[in-house]
Amino acid sequence: MILNKQVVDQHNNQLLDKHKRNFTHLSSDITHLDYILEKLQQFQIAIPSWALGTGGTRFGRFSGAGEPGNLEQKLEDVGLLHALNKSSGAISLHIPWDIPTDADKIKQLAGSLGIAFDAVNSNTFQDQPHQAYSYKHGSLHHVDPRVRKQAVDHNIEVINYGKSLGSKALTVWLADGSSFPGQLNFREAFQNTLASLQEIYHHLPEDWKLFVEYKAFEPHFYSTTIGDWGQSLLLANKLGPKAYTLVDLGHHLPNANIEQIVSLLLMEKKLGGFHFNDSKYADDDLTAGSIKPYQLFLIFNELIDGMDLHGMDHASGLGWMIDASHNLKDPLIDLLQSVEAIKIAYAQALLVDREALKKAQQSNDIVKAQELLQDAFRTDVRALVAEARLRMGGAIDPVQLFQENEIRSQLIAERGVNTVATGL
Numbered sequence: 001m002i003l004n005k006q007v008v009d010q011h012n013n014q015l016l017d018k019h020k021r022n023f024t025h026l027s028s029d030i031t032h033l034d035y036i037l038e039k040l041q042q043f044q045i046a047i048p049s050w051a052l053g054t055g056g057t058r059f060g061r062f063s064g065a066g067e068p069g070n071l072e073q074k075l076e077d078v079g080l081l082h083a084l085n086k087s088s089g090a091i092s093l094h095i096p097w098d099i100p101t102d103a104d105k106i107k108q109l110a111g112s113l114g115i116a117f118d119a120v121n122s123n124t125f126q127d128q129p130h131q132a133y134s135y136k137h138g139s140l141h142h143v144d145p146r147v148r149k150q151a152v153d154h155n156i157e158v159i160n161y162g163k164s165l166g167s168k169a170l171t172v173w174l175a176d177g178s179s180f181p182g183q184l185n186f187r188e189a190f191q192n193t194l195a196s197l198q199e200i201y202h203h204l205p206e207d208w209k210l211f212v213e214y215k216a217f218e219p220h221f222y223s224t225t226i227g228d229w230g231q232s233l234l235l236a237n238k239l240g241p242k243a244y245t246l247v248d249l250g251h252h253l254p255n256a257n258i259e260q261i262v263s264l265l266l267m268e269k270k271l272g273g274f275h276f277n278d279s280k281y282a283d284d285d286l287t288a289g290s291i292k293p294y295q296l297f298l299i300f301n302e303l304i305d306g307m308d309l310h311g312m313d314h315a316s317g318l319g320w321m322i323d324a325s326h327n328l329k330d331p332l333i334d335l336l337q338s339v340e341a342i343k344i345a346y347a348q349a350l351l352v353d354r355e356a357l358k359k360a361q362q363s364n365d366i367v368k369a370q371e372l373l374q375d376a377f378r379t380d381v382r383a384l385v386a387e388a389r390l391r392m393g394g395a396i397d398p399v400q401l402f403q404e405n406e407i408r409s410q411l412i413a414e415r416g417v418n419t420v421a422t423g424l
């Protein structure tokens with residue numbers, strides 16, 4: 001066990017005085033402090049298994065040392081994150097990168113680390129050895145019914161793996177699309193996708209959700225068959241009550257108003273959840289909140305508004321997941337930073353005076369509305385997030401603890417230098 005309570009306590013004792021000063025100063029102005037702290041403590045964000053290793057680009061991959069070499073080690077990495085921040089109590093697996101050959105053993109290990117299994121992800125964007133048909137020209141939308149069947153069967157297999165671990169959702173992201181005008185019949189591609197998803201939906205257990213992810217472009221550069229939230233929502237509506245739209249923040253065309261999309265999907269009760277990340281240009285998969293923190297805050301502002309309206313549980317009403325992959329930072333530190341940024345945005349949005357905002361909107365008081373949002377966004381809530389973590393036994397500053405205790409070096413000592421985690 002790389003991290004024990006003693007190490008965390010020692011770290012916290014060092015930082016406690018400063019933290020208490022900051023927290024007391026901040027909390028004196030907050031009316032609903034206990035409510036916010038409770039919400040922050042309940043909030044869990046799933047870690048994608050594919051973000052635990054250094055991500056590749058199409059130009060190269062620079063693997064980090066001490067990366068997890070198997071599913072057990074991936075769980076241990078998430079266990080480490082969770083021990084540090086108490087907010088990473090779930091993992092999202094990707095099949096076939098993460099096949100649980102002995103599901104009971106995997107479940108037991110996850111249980112001992114306090115880790116649950118979030119949505120399972122299928123992969124019909126890469127060909128696997130020994131597979132009969134290629135996905136070069138798509139999977140669920142393919143013109144050849146045999147390819148579609150192979151892709152449907154794979155998704156059913158993924159559901160079965162998920163069932164064996166206690167997952168409750170399947171996420172489908174398709175690379176299906178076209179790169180040249182004329183290559184595809186859009187309507188037929190969409191109808192084939194719908195028919196394939198209907199078959200998958202048919203195999204979905206009663207208490208499961210199907211998350212339909214969309215993406216504007218890449219790997220195809222002319223059309224994506226599920227290219228935007230409209231197309232995803234269309235599919236989700238046609239599929240039925242267990243199907244939802246999944247919003248990956250990096251999957252929009254530049255400057256899309258994601259907070260508005262989120263608010264309308266919530267209104268329609270069709271928002272399934274998120275893949276959090278950030279981007280400057282497109283699907284850049286950067287650390288959440290590293291480029292557009294105000295956007296992240298505005299998304300949470302809409303989420304709280306819409307979820308409270310429907311009486312939804314903030315902690316478990318949606319799939320809260322990260323989807324990140326890049327090749328510069330230590331992946332574990334990057335994930336700690338992402339979770340922190342998400343919690344900061346959530347805490348800031350919880351500060352918004354909703355009654356006053358409603359009043360400002362009703363009276364067309366634009367200045368007041370802007371002041372209310374920006375007041376909340378400009379509040380430094382880091383001590384609030386740290387206090388919530390401290391009360392749960394986590395570290396006041398997870399990144400600092402990770403670095404000071406040289407956790408990566410310990411992982412390298414255990415796993416070696418030349419390690420490559422399966423993933424993107």
Ligand code: PSV
Nearest residue numbers: 121173213215248275283323
């Ligand atoms: C590819 O864009 C992608 O990042 C999608 O967002 C998926 O969710 C993820 O890969 C894993 O399949």
Ligand code: MN
Nearest residue numbers: 213248275323
């Ligand atoms: Mn995604």
Ligand code: MN
Nearest residue numbers: 248250283323
């Ligand atoms: Mn993506």
